[in-house]
Amino acid sequence: SQGIMIVIIMGVSGCGKYLVCECLCLQLGWPLYEGDDFHPPENIDKMARGEALTDQDRFPWLHKLHQATVKARRSSSDAIVVCSALKRLYRLILLHGRQALTSSSCTEREALPPSLPGLIHQRMVARSGHYMRADMLQSQFSALEPPGAEERGPQGSPLKGLPREQTIIAQ
Ligand SMILES: Nc1ncnc2c1ncn2[C@@H]1O[C@H](COP(=O)(O)OP(=O)(O)OP(=O)(O)O)[C@@H](O)[C@H]1O
Numbered sequence: 001s002q003g004i005m006i007v008i009i010m011g012v013s014g015c016g017k018y019l020v021c022e023c024l025c026l027q028l029g030w031p032l033y034e035g036d037d038f039h040p041p042e043n044i045d046k047m048a049r050g051e052a053l054t055d056q057d058r059f060p061w062l063h064k065l066h067q068a069t070v071k072a073r074r075s076s077s078d079a080i081v082v083c084s085a086l087k088r089l090y091r092l093i094l095l096h097g098r099q100a101l102t103s104s105s106c107t108e109r110e111a112l113p114p115s116l117p118g119l120i121h122q123r124m125v126a127r128s129g130h131y132m133r134a135d136m137l138q139s140q141f142s143a144l145e146p147p148g149a150e151e152r153g154p155q156g157s158p159l160k161g162l163p164r165e166q167t168i169i170a171q
């Protein structure tokens with residue numbers, strides 16, 4: 001629907017999504033959908049054991065989060081979604097649900113600064129009380145597909161014919 005904005009805050013575990021969201025939510029007052037709240041217990045148990053999730057583990061979780069954004073749209077509400085959304089397909093599922101499975105090709109991706117994994121690793125080591133251990137970070141970067149230019153702003157939708165306001169992604 002016209003003018004509704006769904007902002008996805010994405011990135012590997014420990015990159016600072018929660019911190020960014022706290023600030024954004026305070027500023028904007030939009031409802032927040034926290035990806036961790038949507039994982040089935042099996043996914044949380046798996047990650048806590050130190051095992052990376054597979055696509056098959058993540059698809060139902062991403063669909064649930066998508067449903068939450070559909071609900072927000074229906075009630076004409078903007079929303080912020082916090083979710084690792086590591087791969088392009090995951091982001092498309094979040095934004096477009098099942099239509100994402102017929103997705104189009106992507107453009108070139110920005111390279112990440114080489115010092116980034118080390119910095120985030122240090123922060124995860126220092127972080128306590130979180131089920132996601134620092135040694136899981138490597139698997140997060142292995143899965144990560146940084147958003148292509150076409151995903152990163154209101155300038156265009158990666159899926160033809162879908163509204164632009166659905167595709168704003170904040171890294
Ligand atoms: N800009 C920053 N400078 C210093 N420390 C930071 C910064 N951003 C985040 N941190 C710290 O890094 C750790 C990870 O941040 P945060 O929990 O926000 O990441 P996350 O992406 O939400 O992680 P997860 O997906 O695992 O829940 C936290 O201890 C946080 O306080």
Ligand SMILES: O=C(O)[C@H](O)[C@@H](O)[C@H](O)[C@H](O)CO
Nearest residue numbers: 012013014036053084085132
């Ligand atoms: O896709 C994934 O592997 C997961 O979403 C993880 O990234 C965690 O849920 C989250 O980041 C909390 O640490």
